[in-house]
Amino acid sequence: MKWDGVYVNGGAIRLGRREDVRDAVADGRYDAEECERNGYSSVCVADGAAPPEMAVAAGRRAVERSGVPQDAFDLVLHASMNYQGMDAWTPSPYNQAGTVGGSACSVDIHQLCNGGLVGLQMAAAHLSARPAGAALVTTADAFPLPAVDRFRSDMGAVFGDGASAVVLSRTPGPARLLSTALVTDTTHEAMSRGEVPWSEYSGELGFPWDLSGRRIAYLRHRGIGRKVVANVTDGMAGVSTPPSANPASVSAQWPGSSSPTSARRTATTGTSRRTTAWSAPGPPGTGDAPTGTSARGTHLPGVVHLLETGAVQPGDHVALVGLVAGFSFGCAVVQIEECPDWEPEESR
16 A cells, blocks of 8 residues: 555654573573574563553653644554453553543554554554544563563564554654555465464463474475465565665565564565665664564564664665564555654663
């Protein structure tokens, strides 16, 4: 979908403390060979902070940066994957109460790695129908034991804790949303379930998650690994053709959104790892892959980080690309309009 006159007015990130992955290797929590293959340098750990609390902190700062009055907001969206701190409860009204208040429609999104992208498309569609309004999109997750082993539950990924928020409206801002695309190919939907039976409640079959084991079981009994790779590659390429801009201006974030293993696959869209957010300047001393994979996607934090650090300039295009179990593929393209004077989260 192409969008006309939808802007990102404000954004913010709230991350957990950074833990050097070498410490996890040293005490046996992270396999040394896996660490070398993945290329992470550190992972963010929330140390007990509830995801909705982090989302509200990021949301407040995003609203403050946007300059959009609170009474203009008529949509609040919250994307997450993991437990949000309470059963039988939805965080989006809590986030609304702690940020913009009022009588906006608040909605939760459970689309795993593509949650942020789904939020962008929903917000853009809403603003197309209600041009005088504004939307707040937040994402937040934390992955503590025993439910999740952040270093071993999913081969190729390390789960990081944190939150992000962006404000969108029809008022010109630092970035303009040009287009979004969301499609699903169910050919290999069962791969993310493997041979695991249905359960009656979360954790009935035990913790921590074993996402890798599900995929391995599916592939082992079908012998179609190459077909799956081809299917996923085709899906990503089909949804994420970059804009016709200087390749150096394109930042593409790949499956899991913050995985160096995945970042190496950027050839499917004609970009290179050099032009991905994976290689964007990170906080001092963190090197490559400083935050870890955030399961509802680092798409929104990626845009905010690029704007905070001055890694993009007016006229640059940023492609946010995601993949989620099912398989569902997503992409959003934004154009940088101006360089805001935003202090990076890590320096506060």
